[in-house]
Amino acid sequence: MVTFVGAGPGAADLITVRGRNLLETADIVIYAGSLVNPELLKYTGEGCSIYNSAEMTLEQVIEVMEAGARQNKNIVRLHTGDPSIYGAIREQMDLLSEKGIEYSVVPGVSSFCGAAAALKAEYTLPEVSQTVILTRMEGRTPVPEKEEISKLAAHQASMVIFLSSSMLEKLSHRLMAGGYSPDTPAAIVYKASWADEKIVRTSIDRLSTAAKENNITKTALILVGHFLGNEYERSKLYDPAFTHEFRKGSK
The missing domain is CATH 3.30.950.10 (Tetrapyrrole methylase, C-terminal domain)
Structure with a gap:
């Protein structure tokens, strides 16, 4: 299984709980070294193989994933922020699908x-x-x-x-x-x-x-x-005069 994990915006403790758990149990981690905080790699266990994708092509990334999948390894592809935003994950997922390799996505804080x-x-x-x-x-x-x-x-x-x-x-x-x-x-x-x-x-x-x-x-x-700026209107949701499903307004 390959899991694409959002690393969060930078601070190591802003990764999701699920993302950290996956890092702790990963056999292989491929991380976006140009942007991902290397402090996150401290969550990986002993013996985890770590690859920096900043030095790799798409084909090399997939090659590592494919080799790991053949050995039933847990593989984490660690992207900065949320992987759905400028993460270039679609091309990776499509190639994994072509090769019959299962994958999932864990969102992150953009x-x-x-x-x-x-x-x-x-x-x-x-x-x-x-x-x-x-x-x-x-x-x-x-x-x-x-x-x-x-x-x-x-x-x-x-x-x-x-x-x-x-x-x-x-x-x-x-x-x-x-x-x-x-x-x-x-x-x-x-x-x-x-x-x-x-x-x-x-x-x-x-x-x-x-x-x-x-x-x-x-x-x-x-x-x-x-x-x-400093100019805005107050939210209707918390306006005392506004009625909604959970509260009756004063007017």
């Missing part, structure tokens, strides 16, 4: 959740935004044309931009072209939940400058939107 926690922010504020857009800038890997940043920015929703901290000047221009004003609140969260986490609050027009001032060039999320 870095976009870790970033909100670090900022003590809520993405979905009444009368501000009820939608969260997770996306990235195109780089060496393209994005669909209909998902170009300025087109997504037109929604004025809460935005979390992955894998783009080296392109912040271009990102600012795209966001403003999409309709955000230059002074729209923004934040740069470097290595959310890690010991060396860094938080920079800024505005869209100063993203590049703020990153340079704080020596941030990678491993950061960019958060954009008025959810980072």
Whole structure:
């Protein structure tokens, strides 16, 4: 059995209980060494074989999985955050299916959740935004044309931009072209939940400058939107006058 496990945003104790249990009983662990906190490998048992996928191709990863499966080994594929977001797991699962190898997925805490926690922010504020857009800038890997940043920015929703901290000047221009004003609140969260986490609050027009001032060039999320501001409406759910299934309102 191969299990894809979300490692969480960084801090070793933010992996799920199920994920930690699987690491403790794993015979083989293949971890995303460029992003996963190596402290998590301390949960593995003696004799566990550990592979760093940052140094491997897809074919080499599958080869290790296939060899382990033939020996009835417990195999953990450890991805950063939640494996469903920029985890490149679909291509792995499809190849495992072709080879008749069973697999399952254990979700993890995504870095976009870790970033909100670090900022003590809520993405979905009444009368501000009820939608969260997770996306990235195109780089060496393209994005669909209909998902170009300025087109997504037109929604004025809460935005979390992955894998783009080296392109912040271009990102600012795209966001403003999409309709955000230059002074729209923004934040740069470097290595959310890690010991060396860094938080920079800024505005869209100063993203590049703020990153340079704080020596941030990678491993950061960019958060954009008025959810980072101070204006919002109170939730109806806890409004004394609001009636719902579990409570009768005062009016």
